[in-house]
Amino acid sequence: MNWSNTAWQTGSPIYTQITQMPFIRELISGTLAPEKFTFYIAQDSLYLAGFGRALSLIAARAQHSAHALEFMRFAEGALMVEQALHAGYVQKLNIQPGVPLSPTCQHYTHYLLSQAALAPLEVAMAAVLPCFWIYKAVGDYIYAKEQLSDNPYQDWINTYAGEEFGQIVARAIRVCDEVAETCTPAQHQAMTEAYVTASKLEWMFWDSAYKLEEWPV
Numbered sequence: 001m002n003w004s005n006t007a008w009q010t011g012s013p014i015y016t017q018i019t020q021m022p023f024i025r026e027l028i029s030g031t032l033a034p035e036k037f038t039f040y041i042a043q044d045s046l047y048l049a050g051f052g053r054a055l056s057l058i059a060a061r062a063q064h065s066a067h068a069l070e071f072m073r074f075a076e077g078a079l080m081v082e083q084a085l086h087a088g089y090v091q092k093l094n095i096q097p098g099v100p101l102s103p104t105c106q107h108y109t110h111y112l113l114s115q116a117a118l119a120p121l122e123v124a125m126a127a128v129l130p131c132f133w134i135y136k137a138v139g140d141y142i143y144a145k146e147q148l149s150d151n152p153y154q155d156w157i158n159t160y161a162g163e164e165f166g167q168i169v170a171r172a173i174r175v176c177d178e179v180a181e182t183c184t185p186a187q188h189q190a191m192t193e194a195y196v197t198a199s200k201l202e203w204m205f206w207d208s209a210y211k212l213e214e215w216p217v
């Protein structure tokens with residue numbers, strides 16, 4: 001079995017819980033409060049800046065030039081394509097610059113950056129994989145469930161359920177599997193742990209937006 005099959009199976013209870021979150025249910029029905037989506041977009045723009053840097057760090061550390069190139073393209077995708085979607089929303093939702101990182105956004109981006117800089121390369125790659133794979137799965141899930149023709153969140157849904165993002169996700173999974181081929185069982189275990197941790201942080205990210213999370217002090 002490929003490492004990615006094990007990772008998906010291990011992380012699937014978290015994925016299932018994500019699909020049941022109020023944030024996701026309300027995205028499907030189009031009833032999500034605009035202030036919650038605005039909070040999400042503002043934090044996600046900050047997240048994507050950190051995520052793009054983490055991907056660039058992994059590219060710089062990759063052992064094979066084909067993998068380095070893939071991660072450079074992934075970084076470009078996060079910083080250009082996804083940020084372009086957000087830029088449209090930032091304008092539409094009138095999000096002002098200078099929004100501070102929420103506690104969860106800080107936790108998640110710093111987790112990815114520290115893994116990208118300091119963890120063994122295969123663990124760093126596994127840590128960023130949920131950012132691709134869970135979003136694609138959630139995008140497809142929402143797309144399949146929604147019944148509205150005028151969902152206010154349709155652009156967001158189309159981006160993550162789209163074919164183009166699907167191809168990027170397939171390539172990210174493939175690189176992880178190629179790297180995992182030469183890893184020991186202990187290294188596979190460390191990869192899966194990083195994958196599960198990042199999956200939990202995905203759950204927390206949506207939860208924090210729904211709660212409009214603030215610093216307690």
Ligand SMILES: Cc1ncc(CN)c(N)n1
Nearest residue numbers: 044047082131132135205
């Ligand atoms: C928190 C989060 N995770 C993943 C993605 C998709 N790259 C995103 N935009 N935001």
